[in-house]
Amino acid sequence: MDDLKILDFAVIFRNIIDVGKPTWENRKRILEEIEPVTVKEDELFTSMNRVSETVCSLSKKQMLRFELPEIEVLDLPKLYYLSDRLIIEKFEKNNRHTIQVYPSLHRSGTLTCNFHFRVEENCSVEETIHLIRINLRTLIIKIPSEFIPYVDTFECKDEKTRLVKSDNGEVYLLTTLKNYTSNVIRPLLRHLWCKTIQTEISLFRCVSSTLVQLYKTSPEYSSVDELVSNYANELLAIGTMHKTYQKSATASEHFTNDLSSDEELGVFTFGLSDLLIFDNTYEDVTKAIQERKKLKDFYSAVMYNTMHYGILFEWLYLEKFIIDRYNRLLSRAIAGENTSPSQMLLLQKQSMQDLIMYTAGITPYPSREEFLEKARLAHRVPELQEKLEKKRDLATDYVIQEYTLRTNKAIQLVNIFVSATAAFGLMEVILSISQQPTSKMFWGGITFALFIGVLLFLSVSSKIILSKNRR
Template identity: 50%
Template sequence: MKENLKIHSFAVILRNIIDLGKPQMPDFFEQEEAEELFSEVLEKKTEWFEVIKYVFGQVCTLAKKDIVHLEFPCVQLLDLPKVYYMEDAEVLKNFEKNPLHTAQIYLSIHRSGVLQTNIHIRFENEEGYSVQQAIDLARLNLRTLAIQIPENLAKKVEISQKEDRIRWIQSEKGTFLVASLKDLTTELLRPVVCQILQKKGSLNPIRDNRCISSTLVQVYKTSPECKSIEKFVEIGNYGKEIRGLGSLDRSYEGRSDAIVEQSFCNLSVDEEVGVFTFGLSDLMLFDTHFGDIVEKSFKEKSFKDPYAVVLYNSSHYSCLLEWVYLEKYLIDLYSRLLSQSIAREKTTPEQMLIIQKQSMHDLIAYQSGITPYPSREEFLEKARNAHRIPEMQEKLEKKRDLATDYVIQEYTLRTNKSIHLVNIFVSASAVFALMQVILEIQQVGSNKSIWGIVTTILFALTLIILWGIDKFYTTKKS
């Protein structure tokens, strides 16, 4: 009988992607410029963040000018059932007597005006978490929490008590937000980032109010130990448990062997790590050899924090996955904008061309490549295929063509209608001129005012008759 799986050390990276509005500025930020602009709210740089930023710059060298990374102050999370329905005093009391989770907040701002919030939470337990406990911790992004907000962030946002989904608590002990982490992104981080960005240049209106979430689970240490990733995820070993943790599935035990087996496709190009994707969640599993690599790196390099070495040796996969989800969001965003433009009345080809140019500009990095390393490019292609991005890209291209044709046809139809009206007016003017000549001959010595009224009535009747004839033939042809 196999031993129950315990998770001793793992981390969860919760990603929330939102739209800020397209920045209206000649050039996008340099990293140093962005750090100076956001200096009043940024955290003192930690070794964790410096390592992640460094690895991103090394792995995604060809795309680092398209994105800036910022470290916001960390927040404390209180995870209790039905915390939303507790009185304010009870929430504050539970903050003092219950264990809290520390969440590091790393922001990535893309030149397209898209913000990706990476919430990094690390869990360690000598006795080990059960699989169900680990799954519940990995699902933090899906439930309401009580969140202690740092004061330099709280003073930047207008606190309102009128929201139904969230609740603010202000006391002598600080500012607290009772909400989900998705609400933290949309109701706190987005207003703060937009407010600061507008010091540099204006932002277009927000194009999409949705918050798209994904989860990355990184499993560092288990018991029994993972000596071989391929054997560890077999059905007879711990395949169901690992799939349950990676897909955030509490009912993992009831899944059929065939479904579990089909779920495992290792995208990694390194032997010591397995990377598996399950839709909107991913899992990285490290074997015992990874511990030797970390120990060696810690001795050879000047790291102060042992976990920074773990990030140094694992972030090349997480930053590439970050780009995959960013690409998915951008494709979906511009697909929705094209659909809305088609549905909207009086869309001109010029307006459609602007959307086309923006989508091509924001997605060009993916077409030209973002990493110079063949092994990382191989992983990126595997991840893109696993998330069906080529299919999404193809559908976007088709929608671009269809949208352009549709708008051009609609615009041409409106132009033809205008030409019809001009033709009617010209015809009526010609008839009117002829009638004027005839009437001038007959009105010699008579009352000119009466003939003027008659002329005007006849012109109006001629215009109506010609318009009616044109309408009749146009309807008949269609």
């Protein structure tokens, strides 16, 4: 059997972060505020956005997509040992990769940065895996000119992100694509959305997933099943991004669950990485779509075809991210000392609002809905939802107990106040009995002193109760 060669493939890196909950009512304003750093939408973006709105009917109301400037990256080993001058020289002299950036903002404040990276070369399996893992390595990234006026907003304080400026005003960054998302894109967008997003970031971690798309292989195969049966080990290594692969008799078991509903391609998921494989009808199918949709660029037709699955995967990872975020927030709130019942109720309400779309249905197409359900089971999303429901139950118990405690304390204060009122009534009776002016002045002073004393007692009691509730 000949060695497998990958002639044409693409990788979509999805880095998911929290940017803070935006004011969602005026979506047009959200896009206007980031116009200085966005670029004119190309055909590839337009075709993907069209698929998103067609396949996922909730996208128009729940999601905003836009295009950021593409970035040039240089992938070399041991970059941190180079001086700033050598970094600039190597970037100018070596061949670079171009990566397109297509973020999508969900109304929950979750931002998914989709980095598109395509390779048309005759690559071995090892070379393909090396290129696919580019999202994990430190790169030299040339900052787009649109971003340079906002360099001061970048978060380059840690050792993993290093800023380099050239004499001609160009800016380079030594970092990973994951840190580029967290340390450049997130603070930059938050700076521009300062009027739209006024909440703090609730989750600082960045979650990454990868979609690998194999278009052409050598040798070619008329069906995905035949390709998998002959090269299961190689395809598994590519799909899981393992640096090396070993021959294993069990590798084919990972391909028994094909999530695709189309004959010309197979779709497989491996945790945080997914693999999409075309058979030898790739060019014919793509050209037919290109003619039918009147697309100028061949690759736009490719993405139009494959993003029916890519968009649904994006929604799947979005759901997992939101569930994880509220699991953490509810745990933090339940264990916190100063969490009020109103804060807990607000947190529960927000979690239900951000996840209600998954119960309403993401897509109107039965085949795509079936795909999403299979993918959710493969990623064990129902188990994550069950954990979140348990946290919500604990939060509800917390609110009930807090309200019960505060009600009991309030009743005690009411009893004290009623007792004080009764004492004032007694003083009034005594004063009405006594007719002498000196007695009136004496008892009037006593009554005033008692009144001030009760007020002080109530004030001190309320402070003690509040301090105990906080503890």
